[in-house]
Amino acid sequence: MDWDKLRIFHAVADAGSLTHAGDTLHLSQSAVSRQIRALEESLDATLFHRHARGLILTEQGELLFDATSAMIKRLDTAAARIKDSAEEVFGELRVTTTTGFGTLWLAPRLPRLYEAFPDLKIDLMLEERVLDLPMREADVAIRMKEPSQADLIRRRLMSVRMRLYATHDYIAKHGSPATIEDMSEHRLICQSPAAFQVHAGATLIARLLNNTMFSRLTVNNYFGVLQGVLNDLGIGVLPNYVSEDNPNLVRVLPEVESTEVPVFLAYPEELRQSQRIAAFRDFVTKEIQDDRRRKKGVETLDSV
Template identity: 55%
Template sequence: MDWDKLRIFHAVADAGSFTHAGDVLNLSQSAVSRQISALEEALQVPLFHRHARGLILTEQGEQMNRTVREVFAKLAMTEALLTESKEKAAGRLKVTTTTGFGTSWLAPRLPRFLNTHPDISITLILEDSDLDLGMREADVAIRMHPPRQPDLVQRHLADIQMPLCASPDYIAKHGSPATAEDLDRHRIILFGNHHPPVADVNWLAGLGRPNGQKRQSVFEVNNFMAMADAIEAGLGIGSLPHYMLVDRPSLQKISMDVKPPTVEAYFVYPEELRTSKRVAVFRDFLLSEMPARS
């Protein structure tokens, strides 16, 4: 087993086809196929089931892929630490967070960070599901819940409120609810039930309802930006993270007899990156930005 064949195997396992892996590796489909066949011949075991719709790992292939992923993840971590400047923060930092937070809050602030640290570059991955930091799917994460993996370093960043809000036009036409029961007479906008970014994202759906019943929504979409656009257009009432209201002054918060839930935001990263200067300066930047305009 040479490293080049393992690298190609890893790409094919991720891509699910020789053609897509070839595109990633800048190799022809036939060259990728030959390398995989040579690896299977050397090991004397099949690594993939071949069928018309693509490739599926065999049991032996699954075992091989788990090991290869761990090896390449550790190599990537070691490379990042070895190439990082000992004098200043430098290198690429792969950051993941939820789509709403990354689009609305983080991305507009990154120019300030990158201007202050010109030797750092950022790859931002917006994903409402948690990526595996241990497997180097990202270096660091900003998550809207305490970390579930025990081997991650964590730092609490902020408590994010989830207030109800509506447009002035909507309130002028339909009034403003004062109690949870009043919501039954209003048009409700909810986060679509597909990889919800926070546990209580649709807290108003069952608020004040008996026996766990949920009130009907007029509109659902699995994106906070689209929810905010719909609310701003006067479609209905919805719950948004309070950092989104900063750039949408036309939206009005709705005060009721119930306190909205709070989402705890955390900055997390693997133990191996505890001494990384890139991670440290990025963490300090987040902490400096959070109190000012979160």
């Protein structure tokens, strides 16, 4: 059905008069009448009874008026939400990132975002598959590589390196390897070589596995690797950001690490004006800046 005809029908039904509807729509009475007749012909139904005191809806007209009322209400709601989304921070925000980054870095920091914006509804989608932002599979992504799509706004957040970690208790009990060859005396905990992961991490794991390990535990994500390390099962390959929130971790073999992994935040160009996106972007940026300041503070204390 033609939306213009439905809009005119709704105005007539609401006003109960062709003349009053025409005044509201800035159309002549004859133009409104022609549109109503055309709509009735297309539906093969009479929508109004004509009386001296005005127009009264028929049963079919009542059904159509209920439908147009619901449509207009939904349109008004959508228009309000579009306006509000440009002015306020509320509503659903679909965020996608990797399981490791989402569970180990992002999720523990979300209470501060909710404290600032309690009306946000975050749908956190953690998976290694890269969701299609232009196709609106998600609103915003944090990715371990620069997005390739041209129609995305992107910002480099930080860099990550994969390093070796163990707990203080593990080191006290089993000692710390002095060379990479000494890793053969320890259990290696890492992502499975077959699991999807950044190339830098896979390369470091392949290098470590060139040495014969007496035992190995492989997991399909870094959250599982961290749990293995925290439970003193061995020495794990983990992204360096985990050490910021886990003071019980000790870095092992400081000279061994992966190449740099860039971390990008990206969102579709069409969401440039979204206050939800801006709030999330600024929150993540501030958290990273705060982490850097804390790290510099610790390094300063260590050097005193």
